Amino acid sequence: MLKNYLKIAIRTLTRNKIFSVINIAGLSLGLTCCMLIVLYTKDEVSFDRFHKYKDRLYRINVTMTGPEGTSNISSTNAIHGPSFKQEIPEIKEIVRAQSNSFITKKGNELFSEKVLFADDNFFTVFSMPLLSGDPQTALADIHSVVVSEDVAEKYFGTKDAVGKIMEFKIGEKFEPFVVSGVAKKCPQNSSIQFESVISFKFQETNGWTDSEWLGFYMNTFVLLHENTNGQLVSAKLDNVFKSKSAEEISKIKDFNQKIHFYLQPFLDVHLDDKSGGLHNGLAHGSSPVYSYLLSGIAIFILLIACINFVNLTVARSLKRAKEIGVRKVVGSQRKQLVYQFLGESLLLSFLAFTLAILLTQIVLPTFNELANKQLALSYLLNIQLVSGYIILFLLTGLLAGFYPALVLSGFSPAQSLYNRTKLAQKNQLTKALVVFQFALSVCLVIGTIVIYSQFKYLMNKDLGYNAENLMSVNLGHGRYDRENQEVIKQELQQITGVGSAALFNGNYNETGAKIEKGDISFGYIGVDDDFLNTMKIPLVKGRNFSKSFASDPFQSIVVNEAFVKEAGWKDPVGKEVNFVWKNQKLRVIGVIRNYHFASLKNEIKPLVLTQDPDYGLRTIYVRLHGDNIPETVRQVESVFRKYVKLTPFEYKFEDETNEQRYQSEAKWKQMITLAAILSIFVSCIGLFGLATFSAESRRKEVGIRKVMGASVASIAALLSGEFIVLVLIAIALATPVAYYGANLWLRDFAYRETLSWWYFAIAAILAVLIAAVTVGYQSIKAAFMNPVQSLKTE
Structure with a gap:
């Protein structure tokens, strides 16, 4: 008996190759997503649990x-x-x-x-x-x-x-x-x-x-x-x-x-994203939002794949109506038919599961790169997870096959043999699921467009200084006197490929001081006279530091526009700032334009530039010309090695540094894009199943319309129209949700792209086109069907 069930199942799958491939592909994608997310989640929740205490x-x-x-x-x-x-x-x-x-x-x-x-x-x-x-x-x-x-x-x-x-x-x-x-x-x-x-x-x-x-x-x-x-x-x-x-x-x-x-x-600690970051021996911080988002996407894709399997199987049931009728006439019991269809479902699930394991192994390196992990399929090889996947396999097969088995095994033999089997055409649940699938797909497509636009905005926004061809070189941790540093700078400026060079203390320290209205907090950096020129930061008021003013290192500071705004000054040049912690009052000699010295996620904060002689300058910025940069870098290195003996030559370019600030956004851009593609794919499977179901159950209606003179185009439009309506409903539901989600995500950025109507228009047009192509095949196929075949009853 089991051998007979298996033989029939194999024949059924091979006879309906397109149907089988679509079903196996949908289920395998859902299972692949689940496997990847189980690996990801297992790694996230296992962090630091190996410690004895x-x-x-x-x-x-x-x-x-x-x-x-x-x-x-x-x-x-x-x-x-x-x-x-x-x-x-x-x-x-x-x-x-x-x-x-x-x-x-x-x-x-x-x-x-x-x-x-x-x-x-x-x-x-x-x-x-x-x-x-x-x-x-x-x-x-x-x-x-x-x-x-x-x-x-x-x-x-x-x-x-x-x-x-x-x-x-x-x-x-x-x-x-x-x-x-x-x-x-x-x-x-x-x-x-x-x-x-x-x-x-x-x-x-x-x-x-x-x-x-x-x-x-x-x-x-x-x-x-x-x-x-x-x-x-x-x-x-x-x-x-x-x-x-x-x-x-x-x-x-x-x-x-x-x-x-x-x-x-x-x-x-690992999933804490609110305590100021990880440092001093701690790394690999994450956010629980990532696990929730990825798990939600994976569960959705698997659930929809199972639902699509049900829809496709039921849609194909009319093709097997006579087979079921013959089986019942010769004495087959309903439970035997249920076993047969469940067996077919489990066989298909087994094939999908096997393919999912192969797909997981293939895409795991790419997933590791996107998720910044080092996951391996071997992590699944423990008793709990293996048992879980066996249960998942059985549940997938049984849940996906149980409803079709009950429906198909319940066909009346007489109705089946006379091609009079009817299925509920107004399957509201199935239509609702299609709407839900496409609504989520539209949300993900809009999310992808928003993320791409914001990332492009981050990469192209005017930062207030020119980061192109600007390299920074670390002069090391030793105590290099200013005279030696000036010699290095002067020699670097003699290189043909170098436009200018400037000294900088190496990082933006936070401190505070007193002004007339009270306390003020700000960033505090040490620079030399050429810093503004090398960085291409314009002065808006006053003057820059200058060697012509010997008192500048001891009495003067330059502030940015954000400092002036925070201080509430109308005429900032000449104002005093009381550095209580160093028992010194310094005078503002100039105001620079605001520039982004931190991520665009943060608003520009007040900033003070100083030439305090006690402030060690450990970094040198070098502005390169655009020609033959590799050769210029080699010449910069030769100057460095000439004067800095006990420090390795380490340099970086500012535009690359700025891009690295948004690595997380870049990776999630790819993740959401992939999720959108997968979601659209499984949604199309669901739509294809519903279109097949509709075409099969309306065969006689199509035949009558053709006999009455209806054209192929009008019939195709009739059959496709109801599905386009479903997609339009999905778009209407998805738009406000996507708008809210996009705004919520953009709140993390102090400087962000404005949401435009065309983001939603592109997603809507894309969804309608994909839906039209998906249902078009079945609609046109039904429209071209010979009405004689559609109307005959025997």
Whole structure:
């Protein structure tokens, strides 16, 4: 019996090749999406769960509330952790972590390596296994270093590196550090990522740490004793802070910040997108929104694929009416027919499942690149997931085949043999599903257009300076005096391919000062006289820094338009800004045009440019001419190596840096585009199934119309019209939803493209055209059918 069912199923599938291919393709795409998203979600929820003390680990976070609002900070200072441990008995261990870049040496080669400074209990609190070395003592010596297996291979050609020497540039010389342990490569589902770890005591010994209670620049992790309530400990943090920081705060005039400490469960760190980002040994941050969005798309595609399978199977049922009638006449029971059709459904599902596994393996590298993951199909090979996929396979086959099996097996033999079988033409549920499918497809198409437009806007918006052919070179961490830097700059400007060069401190620091109306916060950067000219930033008022004014480095600053607006000045030139923290009043000599020194997601903030001689300038901007840039870069490197001996040559171009700020948007642009294509595909399958269903059930009507003189065009238009109406309804429903979603997404950008009517018009026209092509084949085929064949009853 089973052999007979299988034989009939195979014959049915091969006899209806187009129908079988469409059904298998739809189901396999749905299953492929599910497999990919299961891999993604499994990786997301598994982050940091391998740690032995995962349920007792926390990170200390801070919220600061002031006149300008509330900000979340995931940083602390060196003094916070030890003080909290001393005062709160529920805290068993604290681990401080701060990362920094150092120059290392291998023979005559120089490299830039990121080093994580951590307390010596780092490897006992966190489950980061060592291939060699003792976790208890690996960081006991301040001149010891634990390296990853990749670093060991890179520097020593072997993982057996314990006892070997690495040289790190400390100040103006290289100091030896003994490798005391080799760690396994950090798991990809770990928020903690490092290449080298040095004892935090090295920083303390060298006086690199800050003991102020109002400083926030490193991570502090807490391990609580067993059966300790984290919320109760959080409540005690503020009490300790208030008592310990009272004297420090009392020295600050008009202190108006409310500071609140709390413990964040370490397992929540990976999906936390509100605490100021990941740094100092933490990486791979994500947002739960991504998992929800991808899971929703995958479930939708699989569900619709199953629904489309039902529609297509029922639509094809009239072709098998006589087969069912004959089977019933010769004694076949209804349950046997149900088994037969369920068997066909399971066979089709098995083929789709097999194809889905192959497709998943093929597209996984591309998906990894888009999702910034390192997923592998082998992750599915555990008992829970294998069992889950077997259940998914059975459910897919049974759910997709159950309804058609009941419908087909219920046909009357007499009606079937006389081709009088009727199916409900006004299947409102099926039509509603088609509307739903196309509504989502239109939403995704509009989303794709909006994302593409916004990305193009980000790449082409005037940033207030010229980023084209502008490269920056890091001069290293050593103390290079201004005279030496000026020599480098002058020599660079003599290169034929170089237009100009300027010195810059390397990053935008946040600070504050006092003006007439009160406190003001702003970015604070150190520059030289040629900075504005090299960056092509225009002055709107006053003058630039100049060597003609010897007092400029000590008495003058230049501000941007946002600073002037925030300060409420009408005539800013000559105004004073009181830098209380450096006990100095500086005078505004010029105002520059606002320029975007941060992402376009953020509004331009107030900015101050200074020539403070104590502010080290560690970066040089070089404006290149457009001709033969590779050769010019080589000449810049030769000048660099001539004067900067103990630092590797590292450079980047500003336009590439700006583009990297929107990598997440670029990847989601591709993801949403792919989702839109898949959604349109499965929607077309559903529409094709409904068109087939309509054409089969209206055969006699078409025959009568042709006998009465109706043209092929009019019949095709009649059959296609109802489906175009469904698509138009879908467009009407999707437009306000897409408009709301697009506005919601664009809110993340302070500077954004304006939503235009043509975004929605293109999506609507595309949906109608795709629908017309999809149903056109069946409509024209039905219109050309011989009316004699349509009208005969025997």
